[in-house]
Amino acid sequence: MGRKSKKESETPFKETFEPLSLESKTPATVVLLLNSHEEDILVKACEAIHTFAEKGDENKVCLLGLGALEPLCKLIAHSNRLVRRNAFMALGIMATNGEVNNALKNMNAIPLIIQKLTPEEDGVVHEFATLCLASLSVDITCRVQIYTNNGMPPIIKLLTSPDPDVTKNSLEIIFNLVQDYKSLQAVYELGGIPSLLELLKSDFPVIQHLALKTLQCVSTDKDTRKTFREEQGFEKLMDLLHNMHLTDLHAEALHVVANCLSDSETLQLIHNKGGLARLMDFVLTPHTPGIQSTAVKCLTRVAQSSDSRTVLHEQDVEKALVELLSVVDDNVKASACQAVAAMSFHPASKDSFRDLGGLPVVVQQLSSESSALREAATQALSSLTHSNKLNALAVYETGGHEALIQQLCDSSARTVANSAATLCNMAEQEIIQSSILSHGGIQALVEPLKSKDSQVLINTALCVAMLACDNEARAKLQKAGGLQPLVALLHSNNEEVLQNACFAVNVCTGDTSCAVEMCRLGALEILQEVNRSVNRRTSFSKLAMISLLNSNLSVKYSLTGHLASIDIITSGFYDVGKACLGQTVLTLEELSKQPVNQHRAIIVVNTATDHRETVDMPEERQPSQSESEISSKRGRITPRKKKEKDKQCDEVQEPRTEKQQSMMEDVSLQMLIKEARESILPLKDEKEQYAALARLVSEAMGGAVAIEKLHQFQWVLHHSELRFQLKSNVIPIGLISKGIYCHRALLFKCLADCIEMSCTLVRGEYNRTWNEVVLFRENSNNQRSSQPRRYIVDLMHQPGTLLAVDTPAALQYQTI
Incomplete structure (x- = not known):
């Protein structure tokens, strides 16, 4: 190149370049420019990032990976107004992405963003700053940061912003914040209620919906409802509900209405101003089924308190609900049934529904194909019949009990629980109870007893207790397999389930067969465990245990x-x-099947006089000829009865048919009973009666045995011989001719009970067993004393002697 001329060299230089236009197609380059010191470059770089981020989430994630977030967070505090605005635009758009949002949480940007919500700031900054906070406020930690950094006041003020985007974003932030109670309170304290109500008039549906959702949250607070009431909030909502151009807002508006009416004070004030009447008109006005259903649900929520139910009853809400039960839509009818259930906690409402003919209509819903409607109908019937016999009778007269029995096999646990509860309510009347049983009601409860749902179990167990009123009903339950799941409920840790199960067990023990079966299923062992637990035992479990034992004296x-x-x-x-604590006591049938062993003999009492009353034994245990021989060889009855005894023994020796597969009649015991009746009862003196009975028992079991010769009394060998001859561990008590304390005391108790004399049977240690009797002593004038005294009956050493309880002689008799 040629050298420049001198003239050219004299041309003066300019101090700066002309402004350069910035163009870049590389995001990484633009991100790098965010660190520039040139304000014009920063403005254009932020603008470019905003434009790039708007195109989709992939671009936002790309910018995050390139490190755009950190410089943008710094630029939102830049002194240049235009830089701040563009930086907020870029940051706000990027924050709508989940990954960017998560990264932004850790940058402590919230205080900086809140600082820019001042009235002096640009409207665009407000828009994108609130957009950013709306995205962040979904997270609970960010909500706390917004609240603690005093973000609520400026955000509430922005509700009145002329920019709808700012309003929308601010509403979203507030809606998220009011999920926390402190922020909820701050809304009404900072004057946010009027602004929220004003936004119901917005031209933008999204703003109206957000305002209603926020009002729904804040109106759950009592103080907020007071402010809401002062601002004529309920009236404004009713105006909105009656505006048929705003039907898309009606569902949300009704939720707010329900909150407003949830406390009695607000409800009464609204009622006094005619607001409740307007609501009832709205409920009955034909709408879309969804809106009408929501309106009825609103009434259900209102009816949760007793004061509110009273006000609704005064407004004749029952009439409106009965009308709604006849509409076509199942959802509306289901909501009406739920409202009926809620109102039925008010006694007068129960009668109103009956007088208005509502009960048959509810019963009709049990045949609906809609599971939700059937469930709601059973819920209504459960409430309507609770403690109301006339309503129960009305349901019965329409065949409701039959339909309810069918509902016990429904797939919905709520339906089953409600049906069982209703049947339980109805079963309090004998005529209905009989009809329920005749239609298979108690059998239908067996499957629900196996449910995993606690409420089903609570109601079903109670219903079983109500229906198992006689032996026929109990037999039906037992035949249907209901005792096993009932006993299984005794394991429950649910207090109500256990209580009602114990109640049902207590009722079922009225039938001996049921009592024996429940014992076989382990009911006694379970109840023993329950009653040992401080936390689980109740008066019901104790009563069930006592009843079960009283119905099975052998086990007791x-x-x-x-x-x-x-x-x-x-x-x-x-x-x-003696059985150990927690040990299962086998049935007589199970014991009789065991092979002969070296354990103590099982002594059985058979007072039956014909085979129909005998104790069933297993088929393989046939009465042997030895049994008859043993009975005939005892020879221990007094001479005047000897011939009669021999005659009966001969009868026992006659061959038995196949049908008589049962334990042989204990002829010797029957003769002893007869002897006791004939020789003991005629005696006038009660003391002499006990003494004579004691001598009879002693004579039957080997006579008196001196204490010092007790070891020579070979009763053990005698019992072994009996078992060998009978080929069984089970020995009828009448066959024992050598018995000690435990055998004689049992025989004494048996004979005393047969001839209606009173005594106890008490087992001590080491085969010591005794009977206690109560006698009234006579004074010197042969007058009976009013103070009774207890005596131990000596059956072993000096038979017939009565030993006063707690005396040395009595104690010696009771112990070794």
């Missing part, structure tokens, strides 16, 4: 070692010995 005696005077021994009683 084995477990407790005590039979009271009111515990009457009957045919089939057996003494298996």
Whole structure:
């Protein structure tokens, strides 16, 4: 190149370049420019990033990966107004992406963003700053940061912004914030309620919806409702509800209305101003089914308190609900049934529904194909019949009990629970109870007893208790397999389930067969465990245990070692010995199947006089000829009865048919009973009666045995011989001719019970067992004393002697 001329060299230089236009197609380059010191470059770089980020989430994630977030967070505080605005635009758009939002949480940008919500700031900054906070406020930690950095006041002020985007974003932030109670309170404290109500008039549906959703949250607070009421909030909502051009807002508006009416004070004030009447008109006005259903649900929420139910009753809400039960839509009818259930907690409402003919209409819904409607109908019937016999009768007269029995097999647990509860309510009346049983009601409860749902179990167990009123009903339950799941409920840790299960067990023990079966299923062991638990035992579990034992005296005696005077021994009683705590007591049938062993014999009482009353034994255990021989060889009855006894023994020896597969009649015991009736009862003196009975027992079991010769009394060998001859561990008590304390006391109790004399049976240690009797002593003038005294009956050493309780002689008799 040629050298420049001197003239050219004299041309003066300019100090700066002309402004350069910035163009770049590389995002990385633009991100780097965010660190520039040139304001014009920063403005254009932020603008470019905003434009790039608007095109989609991929671009936003790309910018995040290039490190755009950190410089943007710094630029939102830049001194240049235009830089701040463009930086907020870029940051706000990027923050709508989830990944960017998560990264932004850790940059402590919230205080900086809140600082730019001042009235002096640019409207665009407000728009994108609130957009950024709306995205962040979804997170609970960010909500706390916004609240603690005093973000609520400026955000609430922005609700009145002329820019709808700012308003929308601010509403979103507030809606997210009011999920926390402190922020909820701040809304009404900072005067946000009027602004929220004013936004209901917005031209933008999205703003109206957000305002209603926010009002729905804040109106759950009592103080907020007071401010809402002062601002004529309810009236404004009713105006909105009656505006048929705003039907898309009606559902959300009704939720706010329900909150407003949830406390009695607000409800009464609104009622006094005619607001409740307007609401009832709206409920009955034909709308879309969804809106009408929501309106009825609003009434249901209002009816949750007793004061509110009273006000609604005064407004004749029952009439409106009965009308709604006849509409076509199932959802509306289901909502109406739920409202009926809620209102039925008000006694007068129950009667109103009956008088208005509402009960048959509710019963009709049980045949609906809609599961939700059937569930709601059973809920209504459960409430309507609770403690109301006339309503229960009305349901019965429409055949409601039959439909309810069918609902017990429904797939909905709520439907089953409600049906069981209703049947339980109805079963309080005998005529309805009989009809329920005749239609298979108690059998239908068996499957629900196996449910995993607590409320189903609570209601079903109680219903079983109500229906198992007689032996026929209990037999039906047992035949249907209901006892096993009922006993299984005793394991429940749910207090109500356990309580009602114990109640049902207590009722079912009225039938001996059921009691024996429940014992076989382990009910006693479970109840023992329950009653040992401080936390689980109740008066119900104790009562069930007592009833179960009283219905099975054999088990009671084995477990407790005590039979009271009111515990009457009957045919089939057996003494298996002392059972340890928690040990299962086998049935007589199970014991009789065991091979002969070296354990103590099981003593059985059979007072039956014909085979129809005998105790069933397993088929393989045939009465042997030895049994008859043993009975005939005893020879221990007094001479005047000897011939009669021999005659009966001969009868026992006659061959038995196949049908008579049962334990042989205990002829010797029957003769002893007859002897006791004939020789003991005629005696006038009660003391002499006990003494004579004691001598009879002693004579039957080997006579008196001196204490010092007790070890020579070979009762063990005798019992072994009996078991060998009978080929069984089970020995009828009448066949024992050598018995000690435990055998004689059992025989004494048996005979005393047969001839209606009173005594107890108490098991001690080491085969010591005794009977206690109560006698009134006579004074010197042969007058009966009012103070009774208890005596131990000596059956072993000086038979017939009555030993006063707690005396040395009595204690010696009771212990070794």
